[in-house]
Structures are given as structure tokens and as C-alpha cells.
Amino acid sequence: MIRFALQKLGQALFTLWGVATLVFFLFTIVPGDSAQMMLGKREDPAALAAVRAKYGLDKPIAVQYANYLKRISPIGWPNDQHGIFKAPDLGESFQRQGQQVTSLIGQTFPNTALLAAAAIGFALLVGGALGAWVSYRPDSFWDKALLTFSSLGMSLPSFFTAVLFAWVFAYLLGPWTGLNLTGSLYSVDDYSGERYLNLKNLILPALTLGIRPVGVILQLTRNSLLQVGAMDFIRTARAKGLRERTVFFRHLLPVASNPIITTVSGWFASLLAGAVFVEIIFGWNGMGKLLVEALNTRDLPITMGCVLVIAALFVVLTTLVDVLYAVLDPRIRAEFF
Amino acid sequence: MPAPVVHIDQLSIAFGGHQVLRDFTFTLNPGQTIAVVGESGSGKSVAALMAMGLLDKRAEIKAGAAQLFSEDLLSFSSEKWSDLRGNEVAMVFQDPMTALHPSIRIGRQMEEVLERHTDLNRADREQAVIEALREVEISDPESSSKKYPHEMSGGQRQRVVIAMAMLMKPKLIIADEPTTALDKAVEGTILALLNKLVRESGAALWLISHDLEVVAEVADEVVVLFRGETVETGPAKQVFTAPKHPYTKGLLGCRPPKEGRPFPLPVLDDFLNDTVPSKQADLVAPTAAEEVMTITGLRIGFERRSGFRKTKQWVINGIDVHLNRGETLGLIGPSGSGKSSIGRAIVGLNSFESTAFSYTGDASKIQFIFQDPFSALNGSKRIGWMLDSVLKRHQPELSPLERSKEAQALLEEVGLTAADLNKRPKAFSGGQRQRIGIARALAAAPEVLICDESVSALDVSVQSQVLNVLNGIKKNRGLSMIFISHDPDVIRYMCDRIMELNPLD
Numbered sequence: 001m002i003r004f005a006l007q008k009l010g011q012a013l014f015t016l017w018g019v020a021t022l023v024f025f026l027f028t029i030v031p032g033d034s035a036q037m038m039l040g041k042r043e044d045p046a047a048l049a050a051v052r053a054k055y056g057l058d059k060p061i062a063v064q065y066a067n068y069l070k071r072i073s074p075i076g077w078p079n080d081q082h083g084i085f086k087a088p089d090l091g092e093s094f095q096r097q098g099q100q101v102t103s104l105i106g107q108t109f110p111n112t113a114l115l116a117a118a119a120i121g122f123a124l125l126v127g128g129a130l131g132a133w134v135s136y137r138p139d140s141f142w143d144k145a146l147l148t149f150s151s152l153g154m155s156l157p158s159f160f161t162a163v164l165f166a167w168v169f170a171y172l173l174g175p176w177t178g179l180n181l182t183g184s185l186y187s188v189d190d191y192s193g194e195r196y197l198n199l200k201n202l203i204l205p206a207l208t209l210g211i212r213p214v215g216v217i218l219q220l221t222r223n224s225l226l227q228v229g230a231m232d233f234i235r236t237a238r239a240k241g242l243r244e245r246t247v248f249f250r251h252l253l254p255v256a257s258n259p260i261i262t263t264v265s266g267w268f269a270s271l272l273a274g275a276v277f278v279e280i281i282f283g284w285n286g287m288g289k290l291l292v293e294a295l296n297t298r299d300l301p302i303t304m305g306c307v308l309v310i311a312a313l314f315v316v317l318t319t320l321v322d323v324l325y326a327v328l329d330p331r332i333r334a335e336f337f
Numbered sequence: 338m339p340a341p342v343v344h345i346d347q348l349s350i351a352f353g354g355h356q357v358l359r360d361f362t363f364t365l366n367p368g369q370t371i372a373v374v375g376e377s378g379s380g381k382s383v384a385a386l387m388a389m390g391l392l393d394k395r396a397e398i399k400a401g402a403a404q405l406f407s408e409d410l411l412s413f414s415s416e417k418w419s420d421l422r423g424n425e426v427a428m429v430f431q432d433p434m435t436a437l438h439p440s441i442r443i444g445r446q447m448e449e450v451l452e453r454h455t456d457l458n459r460a461d462r463e464q465a466v467i468e469a470l471r472e473v474e475i476s477d478p479e480s481s482s483k484k485y486p487h488e489m490s491g492g493q494r495q496r497v498v499i500a501m502a503m504l505m506k507p508k509l510i511i512a513d514e515p516t517t518a519l520d521k522a523v524e525g526t527i528l529a530l531l532n533k534l535v536r537e538s539g540a541a542l543w544l545i546s547h548d549l550e551v552v553a554e555v556a557d558e559v560v561v562l563f564r565g566e567t568v569e570t571g572p573a574k575q576v577f578t579a580p581k582h583p584y585t586k587g588l589l590g591c592r593p594p595k596e597g598r599p600f601p602l603p604v605l606d607d608f609l610n611d612t613v614p615s616k617q618a619d620l621v622a623p624t625a626a627e628e629v630m631t632i633t634g635l636r637i638g639f640e641r642r643s644g645f646r647k648t649k650q651w652v653i654n655g656i657d658v659h660l661n662r663g664e665t666l667g668l669i670g671p672s673g674s675g676k677s678s679i680g681r682a683i684v685g686l687n688s689f690e691s692t693a694f695s696y697t698g699d700a701s702k703i704q705f706i707f708q709d710p711f712s713a714l715n716g717s718k719r720i721g722w723m724l725d726s727v728l729k730r731h732q733p734e735l736s737p738l739e740r741s742k743e744a745q746a747l748l749e750e751v752g753l754t755a756a757d758l759n760k761r762p763k764a765f766s767g768g769q770r771q772r773i774g775i776a777r778a779l780a781a782a783p784e785v786l787i788c789d790e791s792v793s794a795l796d797v798s799v800q801s802q803v804l805n806v807l808n809g810i811k812k813n814r815g816l817s818m819i820f821i822s823h824d825p826d827v828i829r830y831m832c833d834r835i836m837e838l839n840p841l842d
Contacts, residue, residue: 232435239389239430240450240501241423244415250449251438329440330485 004326004333012319019311024068027304028061037094037298072308090305095297101305104290109309112279112286116271118206123213124264130214131221132248138226147222150215159277162208166281169204179204182283205282209275213267220260228256254328265321272317273310340407341366342509342541343388348401350383350392356399358383359565367508370535370542372552372573374588375562376796377767381545385511388543389428390418406508424454427502429531431514433494437486443497444470444482450504469500473530491672492523496530503534510535511543516551520671521823528555547796549588553577561585583608591801593830600812601805602830605798620808622833623663629785629817630683631659634692637678652678653689654841660785665811665818667832669825674838676821680705680787683819698785701731704778708790710770714762720748720773721758727780747776750813751806768799772806779810786811787819792827804831 035051052058056067071089090101127150134143170179180201228234229252237251276288287306294302326332345363349356358380365371375381386392388405390413403410406425413421422428430436438446444466451462463482470478473496486494495515502510515531516524532555535542546552552559556573561582569582580586587608599617607613637653652675660666668676682689684705696703707713715723724744728735735743745755751772762770771791778786788807792800804827811818820831828835 232430232432233438235391236428236430236436236498236501237438237449238391239422239428241419241421241453242449243419243453246449246453251441254440255438331439331487 001326001333005323008319008322012315015315016312019315020069020072020308021065023304023307023311024065027300028064034094034300037300090308091301093294093299093302095294095299101301104302105287105305105309108285108287108290111284112275112288113272115202115205115209115275115279115284115286116268118202119209119271119275120213120264120268122206122210123217123267126210127214127217128221128260131218132225134218135222135225135229138222143222146218150218153211153215156211158208158212158275159281161211162205162278162281165204165208182281201282201284205275205278205284208278208282209271213264216263216267217260220263221256224256224259225252228252231255258325258328261321261324265317269314269317272313339367341404342369342406343543344404344407345384345388346402348384348387348403349399350380350387351397351399352393352395357396357565358562361401361562361567363560365509365541365543367541368536368539369558370532370544370556371558371560372544372546372556373560373562374546374549374552376547376588376798378564379562380565381547381562382513385428385513385543385545388509389422389426389511390415391422391428420454423450423507424505425507426509426511427505427507429495429498429502429510429512429515432518433491433498434486434518436498437494439486442483442485443489443494444484447482447497447501447504450501454505465504466500469504470497472503472534473497473500475500491519492527495519495523495527499527499531499534503538506538507540509541509543511545513545514547515544517547521825522671524551531555549577549585550592561588583611588797591798593801593804593826595826598830600808602801604802604805620833623661625662627662629660629662629698630696631657632683632691632694633657634690635679635682636690637675637682637687638690651841653682653838656836656838658683658836660817660819662817663811663815664834665820665832667828667835668819668821668838669823669828669835670838671823671840673840675840676823676838677789679838680789680819680821683785684787701781702784704781704783704786706771706774706778706786706788706791709794710767710774711762711794713774714770716762719759719761723773723777724748724758724780727777731781744780747779748773750779750810751776752802766799768795768802771795771799771803775803775806775810779814783816785817785819787821789821790823791820793822793824800827807831 035048035057039047056064074088093099093101130146134146137143169177234252237247276292279286279289291306341364343365345361348361350358361384373381447466448462451457451465466482467478470481475481475496516527519527544552544556553573559573559576560567561569563584569585580589587605590603590608591605598620600620603613634655635653636651636655638649638651640647641650668679670676678687681687684703721744724747725740728740728743748757753772792803822828
């Protein structure tokens with residue numbers, strides 16, 4: 001098991017290096033002079049040269065690449081004052097002068113992560129429970145009704161549901177629900193200027209983001225449970241006289257959860273990459289919003305930083321999921337020993 | 338006279354309006370072994386599943402009564418069933434490869450039975466499991482109980498399934514085709530073991546099988562079912578040696594004989610219509626030895642990963658295969674012996690190494706007939722389309738009209754009709770689908786046919802028909818055949834020459 005995990009870790013590091021390299025070359029060959037972009041509209045050859053020298057842009061590309069790797073690596077170079085581990089340095093924003101990209105991402109990413117976790121958690125609970133419930137009543141009225149509704153839910157684009165939910169729950173029903181049309185996790189008090197946590201602002205964006213995965217998870221759970229439920233070893237479990245609860249949680253679910261894990265982890269990772277529409281519509285201060293703004297203003301360091309963070313998250317999540325598969329299924333483990 | 342364990346009276350069961358069991362009457366007394374014998378669709382499993390309370394929800398009891406331990410089992414609550422199952426009644430399933438949970442250690446799976454039905458503490462449960470594994474003669478039960486199913490062979494797994502069923506010393510054991518999925522060599526020992534354990538414990542055994550010959554050894558009585566109806570009952574030995582009903586006679590008579598190679602084999606209809614032909618001429622091996630295919634030093638291996646290292650595990654290591662024109666070469670051996678790998682290697686489905694490979698024709702003239710007729714045909718395509726696409730590829734000189742005539746001729750050659758061209762595989766039975774598979778292979782005008790367990794999934798009565806078709810086309814077309822099977826009787830009957838393979842370690 002440890003060997004398996006180590007091997008997966010090695011693969012993950014290799015992938016990360018590949019992503020970092022790809023990102024570097026994509027952004028260096030991108031049309032437009034980074035130094036000029038930093039200066040904005042000013043035409044000043046001396047300032048341009050100064051910026052080039054400051055950021056090492058006058059050096060050969062190989063040196064720039066080495067410097068870049070050194071900056072973003074979380075492991076310190078030998079003979080470095082940072083020690084073995086250091087925070088990756090993603091550079092400084094072009095447009096928001098003096099702001100570190102790491103701190104910008106650090107401010108927005110937790111918001112996005114919370115939103116994504118709430119949305120997926122909601123989807124998993126509701127979709128999983130309903131899927132399991134109808135899997136015991138295939139082809140019944142409720143089965144058909146839920147399948148229809150989940151298909152409907154899956155086909156609604158999130159920018160549409162976002163507007164719809166905001167309008168219905170925060171505007172029309174606002175006086176009853178007490179929910180705000182827009183708002184982030186922290187609100188600033190108008191009088192004292194203090195920041196305070198406003199958890200109820202999470203509800204609408206999380207529901208909006210969760211509505212599509214609910215449908216997908218519901219159908220996936222139902223189909224997977226039905227498929228595994230028809231297998232011989234489930235009949236064996238029933239033939240042993242085990243209670244249905246035991247059959248479900250110990251025999252059926254662990255085997256049937258494989259496709260659910262795959263989908264949920266993939267979905268979660270893409271939500272972590274920022275749910276742009278929903279963040280913008282609800283004014284949620286997340287990484288998706290940061291990334292879109294950076295793209296609009298051609299703020300390369302922020303764009304690069306976000307892409308790197310998103311890629312790293314994907315790699316970390318898929319690695320964890322791979323290890324999880326092996327924990328759940330001894331046959332996968334067996335392939336590696 | 339003690340009360341019967343199971344008593345079923347005039348029971349009829351239907352699935353969605355289709356009767357699968359009609360007027361089934363059955364009494365099983367303590368210590369008795371009764372075998373219910375029949376082919377697929379005979380309803381033999383339905384009654385047993387009902388006696389376990391495991392019948393599909395869609396099944397309807399149309400008429401009749403059923404008692405388990407003198408109580409009306411049709412009125413049992415699910416709670417009552419759950420208390421009985423694994424405790425008073427237990428089941429041994431057909432396929433040990435799928436009957437055990439793939440990701441739970443077998444000892445743990447067995448313990449669950451004790452956890453559910455006894456108050457034993459953990460140490461005692463583990464002890465009882467090891468004891469039960471010892472009873473079924475599993476070597477080193479302590480470490481075996483820590484294994485996962487995929488780490489054991491089919492025979493071992495079936496021993497585990499039997500041990501699990503015997504754990505609570507149930508009064509009734511239902512064994513549904515307990516040896517069908519096992520190699521022939523293991524079959525006898527598993528059945529003998531099951532029989533011995535059941536006799537020792539005094540339980541009643543309800544045996545379900547498609548093979549009268551196998552159960553005749555252990556059963557006291559036999560019930561023969563045909564399309565949901567009981568056609569014959571009686572003492573096992575008597576039914577086996579002197580069957581009365583034509584269907585029972587057919588069931589026994591359709592099997593390839595122990596000696597001689599009469600062609601054609603009698604088929605079920607011959608028995609039902611009383612038209613069994615008298616002595617037939619035997620199949621004979623070709624006299625002139627003209628080589629069609631020669632492979633020397635054949636090696637087939639699979640890559641095994643262990644961490645970052647890859648090693649090659651050989652299943653076939655340096656054998657010679659040669660095939661003469663008009664000959665049937667038999668490959669026989671237990672699972673893991675690589676017999677199927679040879680067939681697959683010849684048509685290029687497996688990679689292989691050889692020192693020399695010579696074949697007189699071109700590679701498209703070697704055709705393959707698969708084991709499972711249900712998964713070998715594309716369910717969305719019409720039969721005519723399937724044959725036409727093969728003809729287009731292998732006989733491009735034919736015009737569309739000639740191709741459709743040829744497709745029709747091919748179907749007739751395998752005993753189907755021109756009307757079947759417009760149907761999809763769903764419309765056909767297993768035996769008919771296998772004929773379609775043969776017709777498809779013939780569309781390539783092959784010189785060599787490779788049949789990989791091509792009749793193993795078929796019922797006995799259907800098997801003889803397909804064997805007749807194969808021998809018929811071989812004779813008419815002068816084909817050579819490589820016939821792969823685990824069944825010694827079929828191999829002996831079909832083949833002019835036999836190669837026996839054993840697993841390499």
C-alpha cells in the first residue's frame with residue numbers, strides 16, 4: 001500500500017513538473033511583451049529596460065525557465081536562505097501594483113473551496129440519498145419522476161439557475177428567506193467597517209452550483225447500485241441472512257461507489273477551479289472571479305498563478321482518488337505488488 | 338416419519354405473464370438429497386430461490402402451496418426470512434468467481450454469518466471460521482481466511498462458499514449448479530465433498546443441475562423439469578440408467594457418447610418425436626497428411642506489473658502446433674493451461690513468439706467462433722447486415738445481389754432460414770446465436786475454424802445440434818478445425834488428434 005502511494009506520488013510530481021513547464025512556455029511565447037504590459041501605455045525605453053532587468057526578462061529563455069521553476073517550487077534550492085520548504089512565489093500582479101499573486105489567491109481560494117465543498121456536499125447528500133432510495137424501487141412512479149427531474153436539473157446551465165435562484169429566493173421571497181441577492185462570505189459592516197462572517201450568503205450559490213451534480217449523482221448512484229445489486233455476491237450476502245442495512249452499507253455501497261467517486265472528484269476539482277458565472281452573479285469573492293478579471297486586464301502573473309494552482313489541485317485530487325480506489329478494492333492493490 | 342423440510346404442492350410461478358413453473362410438487366425429507374434437473378428455462382432454479390425467499394419481486398405465485406419446516410413459507414415476513422437464511426437454510430451458488438464479495442477477506446465474509454446468527458465473540462467466530470475452512474479441506478485455513486477471493490482458485494472459492502453455507506449447520510442446503518463453473522477435474526471432488534458434509538450433518542440437500550450424469554452419483558431422487566413441467570421423478574440411479582420420459586432419454590442421449598464418433602448425434606427432437614436414428618457411421622480422421630499450419634516453439638506470455646518492474650509470465654512456453662487439412666485438432670486442459678491463448682494467438686488476438694510460423698493460406702482464411710453466443714453478436718445489427726459486411730470484406734468480387742443470395746445460403750447451411758436475415762440477435766436462442774456466429778465465420782470462406790469453448794455455454798440438447806452443424810460444414814467444405822474445450826467427452830468425440838495442456842507454474 002505504501003509502495004502504491006509512493007508510486008502515485010512520483011507520478012503526481014512528474015505531472016506537476018510537466019504542467020509547470022507547459023504553463024511557462026505557453027505564457028512566454030504568448031504574443032505581447034510582458035515588460036511593456038507592466039508599464040501600461042507608457043513609451044519609455046529606459047523604463048522598459050529597467051523592468052526587463054528587474055524581472056530577468058533580458059536573460060536567455062533557459063535561465064528564465066530555471067528562475068521560474070526556482071520561484072514556484074515549494075522546495076527550497078540548496079544554499080538558499082529559505083530552508084527546505086518555502087511558499088511558492090508566483091510573482092507580483094501587473095495591474096494591482098505591489099500585490100503578491102500568492103496572497104491574492106490566498107484571499108480568494110478559501111472562498112471558492114468552501115463554495116465548492118458546500119455545493120458538492122449538498123449534491124452528494126441529496127443525490128446519493130435519493131439515488132439509493134429509488135434504486136430499491138426501480139421503474140416505480142418515484143423512480144421515473146426523479147429521473148425526469150434530474151435530467152431537467154442537469155440540463156439547466158448554471159448562469160441561468162443562478163439568476164433564477166437569486167430572483168426567486170432573494171428578491172421575490174427575500175422578505176421571508178432573509179437571503180441577500182449578492183454577497184460574499186465576509187461582509188463589511190456599513191457603520192463600524194468591521195468584517196464579519198456571513199454564512200447564509202453561501203446558501204444560494206452553493207445550491208445553484210449543486211443542482212446539476214445532484215442530477216448526475218442521483219442517476220449515477222441509482223444505476224451503479226442497480227448494476228452491482230444484480231451481482232451474485234449481493235445475492236450471497238442476502239442468502240447469509242444479513243440485514244438489508246448491512247447488505248447495503250457493507251457489500252453494495254463500497255463496490256457501487258467507484259463511478260460516484262470518479263464523477264464527484266472530477267466535478268469537485270472543476271468547481272475548485274472557480275465557478276465563474278456563479279461567483280460573478282452572486283458577487284462571491286472567489287478564484288474564478290479573480291481569474292476572469294485577470295484575463296480581462298491581461299494580468300499574466302495572476303493568470304499563470306491561477307492556472308498552476310488549478311492544475312496542482314487536479315493532480316492532487318486525482319492522486320488521492322487513485323489511492324482511494326486501491327483502499328476500496330484489493331484487486332487494484334494486487335496489481336502493484 | 339419426521340416432518341418434511343420442504344413440501345411444495347402444485348406450485349405455479351409466472352414472470353410477467355409467462356409461466357416458468359407449472360404444478361410443481363416436491364417433498365424433501367431430513368437427510369435426503371433430491372436433484373432437480375433441467376436445462377435453461379426449465380424453471381429449476383425458480384422453486385429453489387422461492388424456498389430461500391430470494392425470488393425476484395416480479396415473480397408471481399399463480400397457484401399452489403409451499404411449506405418450509407411445516408410453515409407456510411409464502412406468508413413469511415422479510416424479517417423471518419432474514420433470520421432463517423444462512424441459519425436454517427443456506428445456499429451454495431453456481432459461480433464461485435462471482436458469488437463472493439471481491440473486496441472483503443473471505444474469513445470476514447464467513448464471520449458475517451456468525452455475527453448475524455450467533456452471540457459468539459470475535460475470537461470464537463474466527464475459530465469457527467477456521468474450523469469450517471478445515472472441514473472443506475482448504476490447506477492452511479488460518480492464512481487462507483485472510484485471503485481475498487481473487488487470490489484463490491475457482492475450486493478453492495467454491496470450498497469457501499460451501500464452508501460458509503455449512504457454518505450454522507443448516508437443516509436445508511440448496512446447491513444451484515454447484516460444480517458447473519468448475520473445471521472437470523475439480524467437479525467430482527467438490528461434489529463429493531458437498532455430499533459428505535451434508536450427509537455428516539444430517540441436512541437435506543436440494544441439488545439443482547443441468548447434468549443428470551453428475552447428480553446421479555449423489556442424489557437419492559431426481560426430478561426432471563422441461564419447460565416448467567415435471568416430466569419424470571424417481572430414484573436417481575433408476576432415472577439415470579432407465580429413463581422413461583423421452584425428454585430424459587434425450588438429455589442423456591444427446592451427450593457425445595463415451596466411445597465411437599457417430600455422426601450426426603441424435604438431437605432432442607429425435608427423442609421427443611421418437612425418430613432416433615439407429616447406428617450411424619463414425620467420423621474418421623483424414624488419411625492423407627497435408628499440412629495447413631505449423632507453429633514451432635510457440636510462446637505466449639502476459640506482462641505482469643510489480644511496482645515499476647514488468648515481468649513476463651509465460652502461459653505457453655515452447656510448444657509445437659501443427660494442423661493438417663481436413664483435421665480437427667483438440668486442445669484440452671484446465672483453466673489457466675493456456676488453451677484459449679493458443680487459439681487467440683493464431684488469429685492475432687494475443688501477441689506471441691515463435692521460432693517458426695507457417696500457414697499456407699492468407700490470414701483472413703482463419704476464422705474464430707467464440708464461447709458466449711450472447712456477447713459475440715452486436716445486438717443492434719440485423720443478421721443480414723452482419724453477414725453482408727463480412728462478405729463485402731472477404732469476397733469483394735460478389736455483387737450485392739450475389740451477396741444476399743450467399744448470406745441466405747450460409748444461414749441455410751447452419752440450419753436457419755432466409756427469414757432470419759432481417760432479425761436482430763435478440764430474437765434468437767443461445768443455440769441459434771451460436772449458429773449465426775458459425776455462419777458469420779463461414780462468410781469469410783475460411784480454411785481453418787477455431788472454436789474456443791464454442792459449445793460450453795449451451796444446453797446439452799442444443800450442444801448436440803451445434804456439434805452436428807460444425808461437423809457438417811467441416812465435411813462439406815473440407816475445413817480444418819482447432820477445437821478448444823474443457824470437456825473431455827466433447828473433445829474426444831469431435832477431434833481427430835488431441836493436445837493436452839497443463840498450467841505452467
